[in-house]
Amino acid sequence: MNFDDTPEEARFRAEVRAWIDANAPKQLEAELKRASFASSGIESMDPMAASKAWQKTKAEAGWACLHWPKEYGGRAASPIERVIFGQEEGVYGALSGPFVIGHGMCGPTVMAWAGEDWKRKLLPPLASGEEIWCQLFSEPAGGSDLAGLRTKATRADDGSGDWIISGSKVWTSGAQHSQWGLLITRTDPDVPKHKGLTMFFLRMDSPGVEVRPIKQANGQSGFNEVFFNDVRIPDDQRLGAVGQGWEVSLTTLMNERLSIGSGMSNGFPELFRYCLEAEIDGAPAVDDSNVRSKLAQFAVRQSGLKYTGMRAISALSKGETPGPENSIGKLVAGANMQELAMFALDLQGQAGVVWDADSPQNGRFQGMLMRSPATRIEGGSDEILRNIIGERVLGLPGDIRVDKTVPFKDIPTSGRSKA
Amino acid sequence: MNLDFSDDQKALQDQVRRFLAERCPTTVPRAILEGAEPYDKALYAGLADLGVLGVAIPEAYGGMGLGHLELCLIAEELGRAIAPVPVSSSIYLCAEFLLLAGSEAQKQAWLPKLASGAAVGTFAYVEGSGRVKLDSIKASLKDGKLTGAKIVVPDGDVADVAVVLAKAAGGLQLCLVDLSGPGVGRETLETIDPTRSYARLTFDGAAAEPLGAAGDGWGLTDRVIDRAAILQAYEQVGGADRALEMARDYALDRMAFGRPIGSFQGIKHMLADMYVSATLARSNCYYAAWALSTEAAELPVAAATARVSATSAFQHCAKNNIQVHGGMGFTWAFDCHLYYRRANALALSLGSLSTWESLLIERMSAGNAEAAA
Numbered sequence: 133m134n135f136d137d138t139p140e141e142a143r144f145r146a147e148v149r150a151w152i153d154a155n156a157p158k159q160l161e162a163e164l165k166r167a168s169f170a171s172s173g174i175e176s177m178d179p180m181a182a183s184k185a186w187q188k189t190k191a192e193a194g195w196a197c198l199h200w201p202k203e204y205g206g207r208a209a210s211p212i213e214r215v216i217f218g219q220e221e222g223v224y225g226a227l228s229g230p231f232v233i234g235h236g237m238c239g240p241t242v243m244a245w246a247g248e249d250w251k252r253k254l255l256p257p258l259a260s261g262e263e264i265w266c267q268l269f270s271e272p273a274g275g276s277d278l279a280g281l282r283t284k285a286t287r288a289d290d291g292s293g294d295w296i297i298s299g300s301k302v303w304t305s306g307a308q309h310s311q312w313g314l315l316i317t318r319t320d321p322d323v324p325k326h327k328g329l330t331m332f333f334l335r336m337d338s339p340g341v342e343v344r345p346i347k348q349a350n351g352q353s354g355f356n357e358v359f360f361n362d363v364r365i366p367d368d369q370r371l372g373a374v375g376q377g378w379e380v381s382l383t384t385l386m387n388e389r390l391s392i393g394s395g396m397s398n399g400f401p402e403l404f405r406y407c408l409e410a411e412i413d414g415a416p417a418v419d420d421s422n423v424r425s426k427l428a429q430f431a432v433r434q435s436g437l438k439y440t441g442m443r444a445i446s447a448l449s450k451g452e453t454p455g456p457e458n459s460i461g462k463l464v465a466g467a468n469m470q471e472l473a474m475f476a477l478d479l480q481g482q483a484g485v486v487w488d489a490d491s492p493q494n495g496r497f498q499g500m501l502m503r504s505p506a507t508r509i510e511g512g513s514d515e516i517l518r519n520i521i522g523e524r525v526l527g528l529p530g531d532i533r534v535d536k537t538v539p540f541k542d543i544p545t546s547g548r549s550k551a
Numbered sequence: 552m553n554l555d556f557s558d559d560q561k562a563l564q565d566q567v568r569r570f571l572a573e574r575c576p577t578t579v580p581r582a583i584l585e586g587a588e589p590y591d592k593a594l595y596a597g598l599a600d601l602g603v604l605g606v607a608i609p610e611a612y613g614g615m616g617l618g619h620l621e622l623c624l625i626a627e628e629l630g631r632a633i634a635p636v637p638v639s640s641s642i643y644l645c646a647e648f649l650l651l652a653g654s655e656a657q658k659q660a661w662l663p664k665l666a667s668g669a670a671v672g673t674f675a676y677v678e679g680s681g682r683v684k685l686d687s688i689k690a691s692l693k694d695g696k697l698t699g700a701k702i703v704v705p706d707g708d709v710a711d712v713a714v715v716l717a718k719a720a721g722g723l724q725l726c727l728v729d730l731s732g733p734g735v736g737r738e739t740l741e742t743i744d745p746t747r748s749y750a751r752l753t754f755d756g757a758a759a760e761p762l763g764a765a766g767d768g769w770g771l772t773d774r775v776i777d778r779a780a781i782l783q784a785y786e787q788v789g790g791a792d793r794a795l796e797m798a799r800d801y802a803l804d805r806m807a808f809g810r811p812i813g814s815f816q817g818i819k820h821m822l823a824d825m826y827v828s829a830t831l832a833r834s835n836c837y838y839a840a841w842a843l844s845t846e847a848a849e850l851p852v853a854a855a856t857a858r859v860s861a862t863s864a865f866q867h868c869a870k871n872n873i874q875v876h877g878g879m880g881f882t883w884a885f886d887c888h889l890y891y892r893r894a895n896a897l898a899l900s901l902g903s904l905s906t907w908e909s910l911l912i913e914r915m916s917a918g919n920a921e922a923a924a
Contacts, residue, residue, distance in 0.1 A: 436831025
């Protein structure tokens, strides 16, 4: 048992470290250290330009999308090499934010289902950051119940074989920056819900596509609503067979859950620092026994996640597949972030309500409080993740379903007309 | 990076698991709970024959000379089986004190007997309620005679030898007491977990020899308690896993409203949360096992981390195991209460949860904040 590299890993790490040292945008380092969830922290320049520049530098030297095959812009690296690169990339990894969905989810789906010509055309510019992708899955009428989606794709009646898309998607990260979108649609409402879906990809500048930012509960706008007003897509931009969309979407979602330890800021070191500085009745807050209890529970959850990640990395290092332990990551991190933020405000007393530049640590904890509800919903809600752990890890039976065998058009919906 | 046990270590764990499956089904701790015997002597002898007791004791003192990683995995299996044997008192505590501070003669005298199971050892330090502090130790050692009283001494009623923390001329001092000698009184205590035994020991001028230097008593106690806490955290992780399995199996089997209760989200999500806490605790224990086996500087932080995490996980899994079983879980006949008893007894042994939470934060404040962050 050790935390050491194998000799090959050490050689690879040294190579990565030397390259990062020589090429990373060090002028941004101080700003990136302030990165928090959903923000790279960059203010001195356009954050997207900074992200694209670093991705391009990496791609030109063969350090983009390490685990992809070389012909698609990757390096054909092993999983452990990908982890090592991420560790050495350190704070500069926060610049990858705009590419996470494309590289982690859309790319692997295209790789698994598109024809060779499309793969050679689409994947290299995705890897190098020249083109950004978004994932058009969730809809106003259904998020967790993805297969209940209603965006319609019908064949054009001009004999071209093209498809006409109408409907809308919601919670689409980065749609305003994207050149391409991965789109799941309903092509047949007369069969059960999972069987009538079809997957496409399309240019986001296609006529009839309209992107509108969503003003979130915390006042920011990281997500969008995307409307499709009779958008035309050629049939060769279909992924998988007509009616095979559910199967294709599972490729995307499985890749979502394979990503390991993103190094997302959890707020614990900042809270700990605050408890050393803040006072309760004239003594450091950290000396208060209630504070210690709370801090200790945050600390062990944080370290439990850290070492769970390291166990997965150990498995990769030995060429094994990590166990199901990693499925707990987002469930724990999301709830932890929200509780931690509430506790940090509690420590500030009545002044905790103030959220301005003079708030402790520039209002970091108030920001976390207001952002954290989303972390418990996006990318699989707490409830969906508990179902996954219960059913796939512990082997419990699925819930009894009333919607799996009836035609989609006959499924009752909440206050909306039937398809 | 290799945060994992070796194949040999896993094979040893598997061997111990199979041995305990055969020799220590839940009827064994239940017999101790319901009977007059303080522990299962045949099972203890069997573990000794298997080499389990001496796994981390050097061969020169009758052990197997393996290490603490092996002992961690054995502890996990003992916890999983809620084995009614004095391994923690005799091996995690008494033997560790001897290895760390014993003279050559003391090691020769006791370690081979502890490794073979011929003698049982323990550690006596608690005198009252609340967190044990330097100034809460009143027992005193003078001219080789020990006077005072110690409470909740694990296996104190069956142990042959005890390491005792006492006041002496040069500060706190550990001493070794042969419990069969004159001036030693023992009284078995009634507890929430009679599958293990605890006693009140009184010393009235009992013969005691110093263990380690005068003034080193508190420091040595801290060190050994940290090491034992890691091993006990492994017992807790083993117990948590078993309680989760019991609950899962019952949720698959039990039908209500025409379907297995495990298909209801109210039950399923409870089980998922049990899996989460058991997994976090296990991963923290891996970190602590690494620190223990390498004598890492982070050991005090790692021990407190593992301990807080594992205590919380075992209590969480044991109480929800009863909840998943419903009314049947509250019957004497079902085994759920055996795990509930053990979880709540282990949560207090070596220091309560709030004590360890406080220790963790004290240690992190002292400069190890990065270790757990």
